[in-house]
Amino acid sequence: MQRSPFTLLLGLVVAFDLVFLAVPTLVVVVISFTSGNMVAFPPEGFSLRWYGVLLTRPEFLAALGRSLQVGLVCTALAIPAGTLAALALARWRIRYPTGLQLYLLLPFTVPLVVSGIALMLLFGRMGMLGQVWPVGLAACVINLPFMIWAVAASVNHLDPDLENAAMNCGAPPTHTFFTVTLPAVAPGILTGALVMFILAVNEFLVSLMLVDARIVTLPVLVYNAIRNIITPDLAAVSVVYLLIAVIAIWLLDRLVGLGILLESKRS
Amino acid sequence: MKPRGTVPSAPPAEEQSAPARTLGLRLLDGLEGVRATLFPRGAGGLTPWLFLLPALLLTFLLVAGIVPLLDTSLRQLDRATFRPGEDWTLANFHTLWERPVYTWLAARTMGAALVVTVLSLLLALPYAWLMVRTPRPWLKKLLLVSLFLPFFIGQVVRAYGWLVVLGNQGLANAVLGWLGLPPVTILYTLPGVVLGLVQYMLPFAVLMLAPAFTAVPEEIELASGSLGASPARTFRHIVLPLVRPGLVAAAVVVFTLTLTDFAMPAIMGGGRNDFIANAIYDAFFSLSDPGLGSALAILLTLAGTTIAGIMLALFGLGTLGYVRRG
Numbered sequence: 001m002q003r004s005p006f007t008l009l010l011g012l013v014v015a016f017d018l019v020f021l022a023v024p025t026l027v028v029v030v031i032s033f034t035s036g037n038m039v040a041f042p043p044e045g046f047s048l049r050w051y052g053v054l055l056t057r058p059e060f061l062a063a064l065g066r067s068l069q070v071g072l073v074c075t076a077l078a079i080p081a082g083t084l085a086a087l088a089l090a091r092w093r094i095r096y097p098t099g100l101q102l103y104l105l106l107p108f109t110v111p112l113v114v115s116g117i118a119l120m121l122l123f124g125r126m127g128m129l130g131q132v133w134p135v136g137l138a139a140c141v142i143n144l145p146f147m148i149w150a151v152a153a154s155v156n157h158l159d160p161d162l163e164n165a166a167m168n169c170g171a172p173p174t175h176t177f178f179t180v181t182l183p184a185v186a187p188g189i190l191t192g193a194l195v196m197f198i199l200a201v202n203e204f205l206v207s208l209m210l211v212d213a214r215i216v217t218l219p220v221l222v223y224n225a226i227r228n229i230i231t232p233d234l235a236a237v238s239v240v241y242l243l244i245a246v247i248a249i250w251l252l253d254r255l256v257g258l259g260i261l262l263e264s265k266r267s
Numbered sequence: 268m269k270p271r272g273t274v275p276s277a278p279p280a281e282e283q284s285a286p287a288r289t290l291g292l293r294l295l296d297g298l299e300g301v302r303a304t305l306f307p308r309g310a311g312g313l314t315p316w317l318f319l320l321p322a323l324l325l326t327f328l329l330v331a332g333i334v335p336l337l338d339t340s341l342r343q344l345d346r347a348t349f350r351p352g353e354d355w356t357l358a359n360f361h362t363l364w365e366r367p368v369y370t371w372l373a374a375r376t377m378g379a380a381l382v383v384t385v386l387s388l389l390l391a392l393p394y395a396w397l398m399v400r401t402p403r404p405w406l407k408k409l410l411l412v413s414l415f416l417p418f419f420i421g422q423v424v425r426a427y428g429w430l431v432v433l434g435n436q437g438l439a440n441a442v443l444g445w446l447g448l449p450p451v452t453i454l455y456t457l458p459g460v461v462l463g464l465v466q467y468m469l470p471f472a473v474l475m476l477a478p479a480f481t482a483v484p485e486e487i488e489l490a491s492g493s494l495g496a497s498p499a500r501t502f503r504h505i506v507l508p509l510v511r512p513g514l515v516a517a518a519v520v521v522f523t524l525t526l527t528d529f530a531m532p533a534i535m536g537g538g539r540n541d542f543i544a545n546a547i548y549d550a551f552f553s554l555s556d557p558g559l560g561s562a563l564a565i566l567l568t569l570a571g572t573t574i575a576g577i578m579l580a581l582f583g584l585g586t587l588g589y590v591r592r593g
Contacts, residue, residue, distance in 0.1 A: 004497055004498045004499065005499075006497065006498045006499035006502065007498050009393075010393040010396065010397065011393075011397075013389075013390060013393040013394070014393050014394050014397050014410075016390070017390050017391075017393075017394045017413075017469065018409075018410075018413050020390070020466055020469070021413050021414070021416075021417050021466065021469060021470075022413060022416075023428075023432060023438075024425055024428025024429050024431070024432055024466070025416065025417065025420065025425075025428055027428060027431050027432050027438050028424075028427065028428045028431055031431055038436065039431050039434065039436055039437070040436045040441075041436070041437065041438050041441035041442075042441070077325070080321060081321035081322045081325055082322065084318040084319070084320075084321060084322070085318065085319050085321070085322035085323075087318055088314075088315040088316075088318035088319045089319070091315075092314070092315040094315050094316075094319075100319075102576075102579075103323070103326060104322060104323075104326060106326055106329055106330070107326060107329060108520075108523075109523070109568075109571055109572045109575050109576075110329060110333065110568055110571070110572070111523075111526075111527030111544060111564075111567050111568060111571055112527060112529065112544075113527060113529050113544035113547050113548060113564070113567075114333065114336070114527075114547070114564045114567060114568050115329055115332070117332075117336070117547070117548075117551060117560070117564060118329060118332025118333045118335075118336060119328065119329070119332050121332060121335060121336075122328065122331055122332035122335075137325075137328075140325060141325050141326065141328050141329055142329075144322060144325055144326065148322065172299045172302075172303075173299070173302065174295055174298045174299035174302050175292075175295050175299060178295055178298075179295070198419045202419075202420065202421030202422075202423075202424070203421070204421055204422060204423050204530055205529050205530060205544075219421050219423045219424070222423050222424060222427060223423045223530070223533075223534070226423070226426070226427055226430065226534055230427070230430050230431065230434060234427055235427075235431065237424075238420075238424045238427055238428065241420050241421065241424045242416070242420060244419075245415070245416055245419035245420050246416070248419055249412060249415045249416065249419065252415075258408070258411040258412070258415065259407070259411070
């Protein structure tokens with residue numbers, strides 16, 4: 001497009017967006033290195049003391065460990081459930097496709113606060129509360145559509161003739177599935193698994209209702225701490241989350257390329 | 268010519284030297300044996316449903332949790348015993364309808380959701396367009412990474428960032444102080460909540476819009492330009508109508524996510540700018556009135572699904588659907 005006042009305006013909006021998206025994160029990184037006791041600008045000096053505080057306070061490490069556990073449980077459940085569902089939806093003509101899709105989109109149309117309370121009451125009746133793994137199960141339930149989307153996007157790249165060829169050559173269905181189908185949709189599975197893991201590690205509202213004081217996850221710990229006084233130790237926690245996000249994005253870019261998410265779903 | 272792959276039975280597993288491969292094949296043979304025992308003639312028309320079963324069951328947990336909420340919403344709390352009533356009544360819904368505090372709550376939440384949706388879309392449109400169209404790889408990468416970094420960091424951590432920026436000792440007021448300007452109080456006000464929400468929703472909006480932009484061939488824009496239309500006219504009359512499915516999807520997602528948000532009003536609203544979700548939480552955990560909380564929860568679920576349903580009925584599943592057509 002040629003240069004004009006309009007394209008300049010678009011450019012300015014994008015520049016604003018970039019600053020708007022980055023400012024809170026960058027500011028938190030700066031504050032995490034302060035040597036003062038307070039969150040203040042300019043920071044009082046450079047130190048790593050707040051990272052040291054994280055390592056000496058066992059509740060932070062325990063909460064981080066539980067959040068990683070939640071992420072692993074969620075991903076382990078989502079990979080088979082999401083992959084199989086996406087294959088079924090994209091490959092076979094199923095009756096009532098719209099109704100089925102709306103049902104599977106329920107985790108997104110039901111408000112998170114309602115999902116949280118509903119699962120809390122359900123898990124309570126089943127005697128599952130007070131443990132960490134149900135939080136992972138809940139995170140999987142509420143984010144499952146992301147996994148199905150990710151895999152469905154890469155079923156596009158799978159030529160059904162490849163599977164037919166494998167069968168023609170004598171491969172039984174199970175062999176075909178594991179040696180032809182799965183490797184072909186692997187990029188989608190990887191993308192979905194990463195996204196599910198990150199979302200589960202960050203999952204807050206449903207965790208808030210499913211955990212008690214003994215098994216708080218990291219986002220709940222941060223939330224409880226914010227309500228009192230804002231200290232720089234939380235900035236260091238935020239940087240831990242930033243690092244997890246950076247690693248995930250780097251992995252995603254290396255494995256499948258970030259551009260995969262720009263692809264049109266209607267092609 | 269080697270007759271590779273033409274022998275239907277007895278795969279030459281023993282000939283392959285790598286032991287891992289043999290083990291893998293044996294494992295597959297085992298799985299195939301299980302499958303053949305369970306479904307000797309194939310599962311036929313059941314196969315897709317077997318594939319869907321785990322996802323259907325996981326989603327069913329949600330349904331199984333929500334149905335009892337319906338029952339609870341129809342029972343009024345007995346103030347004498349603090350137990351839910353014996354008989355079904357619409358008293359909880361009546362309470363919600365009658366008390367002005369809940370009318371205000373709904374109005375505040377809806378109004379904020381509308382403002383957040385409009386602002387997010389306005390900010391997201393140029394971003395998504397540039398991200399899809401730019402010929403410069405570094406710029407595309409910068410835009411993608413800037414989008415995903417906040418997307419992958421949860422709401423609580425991002426709200427903490429805003430507390431640091433907007434707090435009394437925060438960056439914003441420090442900058443204003445250096446400039447000799449009086450401090451501003453955005454934190455713990457409704458505009459503060461909206462600010463935090465727009466920043467949270469921006470990546471969602473861009474990610475819903477970007478595929479729609481990708482689907483518009485760049486040649487159409489170039490053709491419009493070469494026929495003498497200014498970039499503004501091309502954008503208004505060519506690009507915007509073509510990305511409408513993406514716009515609808517983005518609007519639905521941002522509106523319903525904002526309508527049901529909890530963390531931003533809780534953290535950045537300071538308890539005085541609650542949304543419906545906060546009131547539901549309080550009804551359950553502060554007022555200990557699960558009937559009232561359930562009634563509010565049912566209404567919020569209905570509002571969210573109805574809005575999404577109407578938009579989807581009018582414009583189709585758009586970029587929200589799992590199944591591609593055409």
